[in-house]
Amino acid sequence: MFKLTAKAVACALSFAIAGLAQAADPIVIKFSHVVAEHTPKGQGALLFKKLAEERLAGKVKVEVYPNSSLFGDGKEMEALLLGDVQLIAPSLAKFEQYTKQVQLFDLPFLFTDIQAVDRFQRSAQGQGLLKAMESKNITGLGYWHNGMKQLSANKALHEPKDARGLKFRVQASAVLEEQFKAIRANPRKMSFAEVYQGLQTGVVNGAENPWSNIYSQKMHEVQPFITESNHGVLDYMLITNTSFWSGLPADVRGELDKIVVEVTAEVNKQADALNQADKQRIIDAKTSEIISLTPEQRTLWRDAMKPVWTKFEGDIGADLIKAAEAANAQ
Ligand code: LMR
Numbered sequence: 001m002f003k004l005t006a007k008a009v010a011c012a013l014s015f016a017i018a019g020l021a022q023a024a025d026p027i028v029i030k031f032s033h034v035v036a037e038h039t040p041k042g043q044g045a046l047l048f049k050k051l052a053e054e055r056l057a058g059k060v061k062v063e064v065y066p067n068s069s070l071f072g073d074g075k076e077m078e079a080l081l082l083g084d085v086q087l088i089a090p091s092l093a094k095f096e097q098y099t100k101q102v103q104l105f106d107l108p109f110l111f112t113d114i115q116a117v118d119r120f121q122r123s124a125q126g127q128g129l130l131k132a133m134e135s136k137n138i139t140g141l142g143y144w145h146n147g148m149k150q151l152s153a154n155k156a157l158h159e160p161k162d163a164r165g166l167k168f169r170v171q172a173s174a175v176l177e178e179q180f181k182a183i184r185a186n187p188r189k190m191s192f193a194e195v196y197q198g199l200q201t202g203v204v205n206g207a208e209n210p211w212s213n214i215y216s217q218k219m220h221e222v223q224p225f226i227t228e229s230n231h232g233v234l235d236y237m238l239i240t241n242t243s244f245w246s247g248l249p250a251d252v253r254g255e256l257d258k259i260v261v262e263v264t265a266e267v268n269k270q271a272d273a274l275n276q277a278d279k280q281r282i283i284d285a286k287t288s289e290i291i292s293l294t295p296e297q298r299t300l301w302r303d304a305m306k307p308v309w310t311k312f313e314g315d316i317g318a319d320l321i322k323a324a325e326a327a328n329a330q
Contacts, residue, residue, distance in 0.1 A: 036216035100315035106175035108305035120327035145271035152223035153206030215278035
């Protein structure tokens with residue numbers, strides 16, 4: 001008869017214990033992002049962690065890595081696909097390698113304000129874009145607002161001709177490159193973590209950002225002029241690795257889906273107030289002159305930048321552009 005030795009019993013026991021410990025180990029969700037914590041995305045990531053760990057205590061652990069501390073924006077998408085992080089929320093300008101349709105959001109002067117952006121994102125066409133990358137194993141879980149972009153520079157920008165010849169930092173987006181070429185400025189792609197230094201050392205002379213990114217990165221300290229142009233939007237898509245999300249136990253995924261809806265609503269409710277508060281902080285800091293545009297000057301910027309639309313209409317789709325424009329009118 002087969003006889004178990006003490007050693008074999010100990011070994012079998014240790015495997016059983018390890019197995020039990022493994023079954024009880026929480027699922028770790030790494031959420032990596034490139035901005036500061038006191039920004040719409042930074043706050044959203046922290047709220048997601050809080051709610052997930054409260055409601056799925058012991059089952060889920062969320063690690064949030066802000067400020068490009070785990071992956072910078074050149075690497076975070078790759079990390080998501082490799083399973084090194086499970087949640088990221090890149091700006092909508094950073095998806096062109098994966099889908100051309102999301103380039104829609106970069107078209108200058110497409111949306112009149114953040115409310116119009118919100119209406120489009122909630123529409124059937126907007127929601128459809130969340131699924132545009134599923135064949136690449138990327139699932140969009142929701143849109144998070146940051147806000148409308150403002151132009152900052154080392155000189156006063158009232159009209160497009162004031163920007164001629166200046167070097168502007170752009171996100172990794174062909175549309176944004178073309179937008180600056182349209183006003184005869186020089187775009188330069190640069191990762192978010194490098195922007196402050198780029199502006200400080202004069203590698204670039206200007207940039208485009210919502211108030212919250214300008215303030216939290218201290219860009220106003222190295223940009224003496226900020227034009228309140230609201231010429232485009234900087235929002236995010238919260239995304240996950242499709243295989244990871246669909247492989248979660250059903251109860252965990254169901255609860256996380258609910259939490260995502262709740263966090264998305266909260267981020268989108270708070271984002272504008274956060275941006276306005278940061279605008280006020282910049283005014284109070286007295287580092288930069290804030291330039292308001294007259295309606296005529298705004299028209300000049302719009303007319304100069306709008307030809308970019310036709311260049312990308314084929315990739316994005318004329319119907320999608322129409323649907324986005326329709327969100328302005330409501
Ligand atoms: C940028 O690169 O300017 C932004 O995408 C950063 C961010 O995530 O808000």
